[in-house]
Amino acid sequence: MNSFIESIESYGIEIFGWSWPIIWNLVKIVAIVLPIMGLVAYSTLYERKLIGWMHVRLGPNRVGPLGIFQPIADALKLLSKEIVIPSNANSGLYLLAPVMTIMPSLAAWAVIPFGPQVILADINAGVLFLLAITSLEVYGVILAGWASNSKYAFLAAMRASAQMVSYELAIGFALVVVLMVSGSLSFIDIVITQQEGYFANLGLNLLSWNWLPLLPILVVYFISGVAETNRHPFDVVEGESEIVAGHMVEYSGMAYAIFFLAEYANMILISVLASIMFFGGWDAPFSQLSFIPGWIWLGIKTFGFFTLFIWFRASFPRYRYDQIMRLGWKVFIPVTLVWLVLVAFWIKSPFSIWG
Template structure:
């Protein structure tokens, strides 16, 4: 009986430790991505950014988190209390569980499933529910309008993202994310799929409701949109969820297009650096694109946003799938298992 109990507890304990090894650094990274964003935008606009709390403002994220933690949670009198509190939890949890299938290095993945890409599709599709629930449960016109905008935007750009990923899957011949990285041993997929790589970068900005596609939280007309009624930790969960989603999308981009944990050149100085370090550096590179876009680009009008998704990105990504499949079949490049 004792052996049976040990046999049951030990694997669970190992899994819990593995989850904590992913989640704890991720939460620290989310806090410091906010700091990095403010610093990068500050330098781009010729100012300092956070400088007061701690040396070079390094303790600013902790101060912000503490402030939100000790504030009172206010639930509007006309709101649906249960759904109102559940919405930010859903958004935050979905941003975390996507990491279960992301490979950090050779064999370094929590769940090395053969349908990892489908798992990520499912998780990203569910992301819209947290925002819809927040907009509806707040019982506010501004919040509801922000939620409607957000759901339409996320659904529109998810289709383009799906078709772009399909092109990558045809090239790699596998739905397993580790296999997709290994397929880029000779050439990273952003080179043969460069037009789709650029569209993918634009689409993940729209998918995460980030500038210049941050229409759901348009301060000028919607006073921050779907989260306008939120305060304290409920607001903090939305905030953390948004930045965790940015890091997740950057991770997905580096796995699909930038060779994941693989070094840029398979030669002496580059091969000394461990795979997970390369993976983190690539995530930082894509995150810089998020910051850069926010610092430099004007916001789209809503009709422009929808037109770009449906009339430009969708036809282009669909055409690319046909061209990729045709090329692979014509030159007999499809992987033979």
């Protein structure tokens, strides 16, 4: 993969000269964004099929063989619908809100590595960039609630802002623990650090990844990620039984669909980050399997975490809002702070497993 990319770059410089870096970056952006949008579309079908299987029913099976064209039909339906702007809404902010929701979800992929050299922007502070860019998404939700001039939407926006800020703290502290053991803000360095150690030398890469020594942090990170994306059982932001569709209640057509695209893009992003920070990214679980391309391993791990999102939805009842806040502030944040101190002492002790 690396040699293939290097050959493309060398030929590109010869053909396009000084303009090649701009063209190459645009090509990489398209190569990342288009597959993500395709994954987002078909992840909705996978969710409906999997939940149907869990509920002992078929799920979508009318549009195409086994329902494989259902996402395309849904997209065409939403494209053909009118975007109705409420008469008392702030039309500019109303239309800006979906864009502000999905743009951070896509921009964050700029620093996600799919291999040792397969990354759009290899910056040495990738984790910091990701935290900064993803924290902007809450503003899109708040704008949607406020600009709609609807009590239901505004209440949902207030819930969303409190919930997302609360669980961002837990995710941030979890990332700090990973940064401490890795000694770098670069996602590539975080993966490379997990490829070293006693078990990695034995070919048991699976046991050298961060999930084993940082298991409580992994649990806190993933559950906080579920809450951060407003997914079930933390979906009080759009709780149908209380506030209809939440901050999206006044939206229709593609403006409505963009919120869902952002939600599923964030689910995939949280899953990829869990794979990179705790499960070795593109690293094979055993050295004998290293002949399989790294992007396939990253995809398998991401698929597993994404399935957990859906499993949660099919298994757990929705929490009350006060329970969600209590879990974030009184359980997750104290756990991450205590574990942060313990890991700091562990790193400095003679029993440290990190070099």
